[in-house]
Amino acid sequence: MSDKKSVISKGDFTPVEYDPQYILQVNHLKKYFPIKGGMVSKTVGHVKAVDGVTFNLKRGTTMGLVGESGCGKTTTGRTILRLAGEKTDGQVLFNGKEVYDMSPKEMRALRTKMQIIFQDPFSSLSPRLPVGEIIGEAVREHKLVSKSEFNDYIDKVMDNCGLQPFHKARYPHEFSGGQRQRICIARALALNPEFVVCDEPVSALDVSIQAQIINLLKDLQDQYNLTYLFISHDLSVVEHISDSVGVMYLGNLVEYGDTEDIFRNPLHPYTKALFSAIPVPDPNAKMNRIVLEGSIPSPANPPSGCKFHTRCPYATERCKVEAPCQREVEPGHYVVCHLFDK
Amino acid sequence: MAKKKAEGYLSGREARRIAKENRRITNAFEKQRKRKNVPESEYLTHMADPNNAVEFDNLHTYFYTDAGVVKSVDGVSFEVPIGKTVGVVGESGCGKSVTSLSLMQLLQRPQGQVVEGEIRLNMGDKAYDVTKMPNEQMQKIRGNYVSMIFQEPMTSLNPVFRIGEQVDEVIALHHGEGKTKEDIKNRTIELLEMVGIANSQGVYQMYPHELSGGMRQRVCIAMALACSPKVIIADEPTTALDVTIQAQVLDLLRNLKDKINSSIMFITHDLGVIAEMADYVVVMYAGRVVEKGTVHEIFSNPAHPYTIGLMASKPVVGKQVDKLYSIPGKVPNPIDMPNYCYFKDRCEMCVAGCEGEYPCQVQLSPTHFVSCYRYYDHKNQGGEG
Ligand SMILES: Nc1ncnc2c1ncn2[C@@H]1O[C@H](COP(=O)(O)OP(=O)(O)OP(=O)(O)O)[C@@H](O)[C@H]1O
Ligand SMILES: Nc1ncnc2c1ncn2[C@@H]1O[C@H](COP(=O)(O)OP(=O)(O)OP(=O)(O)O)[C@@H](O)[C@H]1O
Ligand code: SF4
Numbered sequence: 001m002s003d004k005k006s007v008i009s010k011g012d013f014t015p016v017e018y019d020p021q022y023i024l025q026v027n028h029l030k031k032y033f034p035i036k037g038g039m040v041s042k043t044v045g046h047v048k049a050v051d052g053v054t055f056n057l058k059r060g061t062t063m064g065l066v067g068e069s070g071c072g073k074t075t076t077g078r079t080i081l082r083l084a085g086e087k088t089d090g091q092v093l094f095n096g097k098e099v100y101d102m103s104p105k106e107m108r109a110l111r112t113k114m115q116i117i118f119q120d121p122f123s124s125l126s127p128r129l130p131v132g133e134i135i136g137e138a139v140r141e142h143k144l145v146s147k148s149e150f151n152d153y154i155d156k157v158m159d160n161c162g163l164q165p166f167h168k169a170r171y172p173h174e175f176s177g178g179q180r181q182r183i184c185i186a187r188a189l190a191l192n193p194e195f196v197v198c199d200e201p202v203s204a205l206d207v208s209i210q211a212q213i214i215n216l217l218k219d220l221q222d223q224y225n226l227t228y229l230f231i232s233h234d235l236s237v238v239e240h241i242s243d244s245v246g247v248m249y250l251g252n253l254v255e256y257g258d259t260e261d262i263f264r265n266p267l268h269p270y271t272k273a274l275f276s277a278i279p280v281p282d283p284n285a286k287m288n289r290i291v292l293e294g295s296i297p298s299p300a301n302p303p304s305g306c307k308f309h310t311r312c313p314y315a316t317e318r319c320k321v322e323a324p325c326q327r328e329v330e331p332g333h334y335v336v337c338h339l340f341d342k
Numbered sequence: 343m344a345k346k347k348a349e350g351y352l353s354g355r356e357a358r359r360i361a362k363e364n365r366r367i368t369n370a371f372e373k374q375r376k377r378k379n380v381p382e383s384e385y386l387t388h389m390a391d392p393n394n395a396v397e398f399d400n401l402h403t404y405f406y407t408d409a410g411v412v413k414s415v416d417g418v419s420f421e422v423p424i425g426k427t428v429g430v431v432g433e434s435g436c437g438k439s440v441t442s443l444s445l446m447q448l449l450q451r452p453q454g455q456v457v458e459g460e461i462r463l464n465m466g467d468k469a470y471d472v473t474k475m476p477n478e479q480m481q482k483i484r485g486n487y488v489s490m491i492f493q494e495p496m497t498s499l500n501p502v503f504r505i506g507e508q509v510d511e512v513i514a515l516h517h518g519e520g521k522t523k524e525d526i527k528n529r530t531i532e533l534l535e536m537v538g539i540a541n542s543q544g545v546y547q548m549y550p551h552e553l554s555g556g557m558r559q560r561v562c563i564a565m566a567l568a569c570s571p572k573v574i575i576a577d578e579p580t581t582a583l584d585v586t587i588q589a590q591v592l593d594l595l596r597n598l599k600d601k602i603n604s605s606i607m608f609i610t611h612d613l614g615v616i617a618e619m620a621d622y623v624v625v626m627y628a629g630r631v632v633e634k635g636t637v638h639e640i641f642s643n644p645a646h647p648y649t650i651g652l653m654a655s656k657p658v659v660g661k662q663v664d665k666l667y668s669i670p671g672k673v674p675n676p677i678d679m680p681n682y683c684y685f686k687d688r689c690e691m692c693v694a695g696c697e698g699e700y701p702c703q704v705q706l707s708p709t710h711f712v713s714c715y716r717y718y719d720h721k722n723q724g725g726e727g
């Protein structure tokens with residue numbers, strides 16, 4: 001908030017062209033939220049929730065998105081789906097079309113193709129509708145199945161997601177946290193989407209039902225060539241389901257690559273610290289956690305240079321002033337850190 | 343909607359009949375609870391073991407819904423020793439949250455009622471049976487002596503108030519005497535920083551919808567710990583947190599526990615977190631406890647087929663499998679429970695005895711109990727059902 005101008009630089013990137021192998025191309029995407037202050041609610045600064053994110057997603061693959069709580073994962077997902085108002089800058093191409101240039105009519109058609117499973121099931125389910133209606137509403141509206149097949153179809157979707165027919169007439173508040181999460185999953189999958197943003201879709205489920213849902217997501221992917229952006233804090237799940245993984249820190253991707261490369265050979269100091277903190281299901285296990293010193297910086301006022309320098313064990317003088325560029329360290333494995341300049 | 347009534351819906355007349363019957367039952371419970379000036383003697387009780395902070399004894403919590411009586415918790419007994427952490431795991435929907443809400447007296451009323459059993463709370467020099475405590479008394483200890491971190495943060499945050507106001511209010515309510523507004527605000531900021539929230543001054547001014555999922559969860563943790571409670575119920579407190587902040591929050595809970603000897607009931611699906619945090623583990627299935635023991639017993643020697651299946655379902659970092667194991671089949675309908683072992687229809691290890699009634703609890707070691715026919719000849723039948 002120190003610089004008075006607080007002007008947002010826009011268009012500071014090279015636009016990308018459509019590449020048909022990708023269902024989704026995200027280029028320098030930014031989403032800032034204004035901070036209001038003072039008596040007249042003037043904008044005094046911005047929360048830079050997403051601050052220049054670039055990645056491409058191949059059709060029929062899954063990209064895992066991990067990172068510190070509050071680093072902008074949900075906002076990235078919502079901005080891609082145009083659910084967070086206008087974007088601040090950058091491009092989002094879905095099948096080659098800029099999502100933010102679509103007409104309301106095109107947008108409506110797109111809504112069934114792009115779905116999101118929300119992180120917070122409680123506030124995303126209408127309290128006044130029985131669950132059968134919540135799941136079936138949009139299916140009926142978009143006439144995805146004929147009237148005579150409707151009930152069987154909903155039953156099948158619910159069954160796939162570990163819900164049972166007797167759940168249909170109940171209201172969301174009558175369910176447990178994990179059951180509500182499954183309702184959200186069923187609602188999203190019932191529409192036969194092409195692309196799904198899964199925001200912590202299995203965090204409230206016991207490991208057995210979690211396994212069932214993950215197997216279901218993978219089966220659907222094999223059958224219908226679905227594409228997922230999979231946001232999760234559970235790194236074992238991310239490793240299992242993703243083809244590629246992006247690691248976010250304070251609004252930016254700091255490392256990106258094939259799942260195998262990232263887990264076998266994490267490079268960025270933040271990724272290393274993150275992986276060292278995975279809890280092990282063994283009471284005798286000794287943990288070698290890399291403890292990150294320093295407090296978490298605020299996205300309203302991110303540090304200069306490399307945003308991670310305030311907490312990085314390897315930070316040098318250069319890291320404090322100069323922002324690192326993205327380097328391809330091995331084929332397809334990108335990292336944003338001065339340690340890899342050369 | 344299709345003409346023929348689909349499976350899962352009741353006829354209107356049937357639903358009305360059930361609703362009327364439910365009202366009669368729940369009204370009676372509510373009348374009991376709303377009484378004023380209830381003498382303490384009505385809810386005084388004795389701990390079975392004075393070293394326990396909480397004892398759940400044969401707890402039955404039912405929901406009287408229009409579709410029938412949902413037996414969410416159907417005979418749960420376990421204890422939380424003073425200064426220890428008890429991890430509770432189990433199938434999604436098995437009654438973990440309802441068990442803890444029963445202790446807090448925060449069940450959704452009037453449908454949700456404790457119909458049988460005791461929850462004994464150790465108050466130091468005396469013990470209370472929470473299930474019989476009147477509202478006014480409960481309010482004094484809730485959030486103060488016992489406090490709960492809710493599974494879904496938005497259930498405890500009010501969307502129309504700023505974060506700061508909400509945390510301030512909790513502090514003012516229980517520990518506000520002699521404190522100025524400024525003191526309270528400073529304490530709130532301190533709490534927010536304790537749970538790793540960056541920009542605590544900014545977050546103080548924000549509304550809940552402006553926070554990320556994990557930030558909301560941490561605000562709830564800060565609120566629950568504001569008054570240094572002696573008994574903490576943590577219902578999935580770290581699901582929205584990345585592993586580094588999770589480690590920080592777990593440390594925070596551990597420190598608090600060590601400092602004031604609090605007891606923690608820790609509900610989670612993350613077996614890694616259980617292994618790290620818990621001294622004892624309780625495994626629930628379909629409203630009942632199927633196995634309990636020390637953390638070492640449960641992890642190195644899981645006995646109940648459900649526990650064994652659970653341990654096998656967890657994906658492990660660095661281990662590649664094509665398809666994850668998941669326990670086949672479904673949980674029984676809580677409105678219509680079978681009269682044999684609730685897990686039998688999904689069990690891959692059935693023995694002849696499983697045809698019989700619900701198995702009683704078998705003792706495998708001084709601390710390890712399991713409800714399963716496979717262990718009937720292991721030891722003499724013992725314990726309660
Ligand atoms: N509507 C909003 N107004 C203002 N700030 C917001 C808004 N939504 C999100 N933010 C801010 O943007 C940042 C990123 O939030 P986001 O929800 O994307 O995080 P996240 O990575 O999903 O975190 P988590 O893992 O905790 O869910 C946070 O600092 C949050 O406070
Ligand atoms: N208000 C209610 N009315 C009717 N049934 C309810 C109500 N609240 C909970 N239930 C039912 O009680 C059962 C137990 O719910 P509970 O929330 O305790 O599950 P849980 O073990 O916490 O599961 P999860 O891990 O998914 O949170 C579920 O089958 C649920 O559908
Ligand atoms: S650029 Fe410097 S501060 Fe940033 S992660 Fe790399 S070494 Fe650490």
Ligand SMILES: [Mg+2]
Pocket residue numbers: 073074075119199554555556
């Ligand atoms: Mg999020």
Ligand SMILES: [Mg+2]
Pocket residue numbers: 176177178438439440493577
């Ligand atoms: Mg729950």
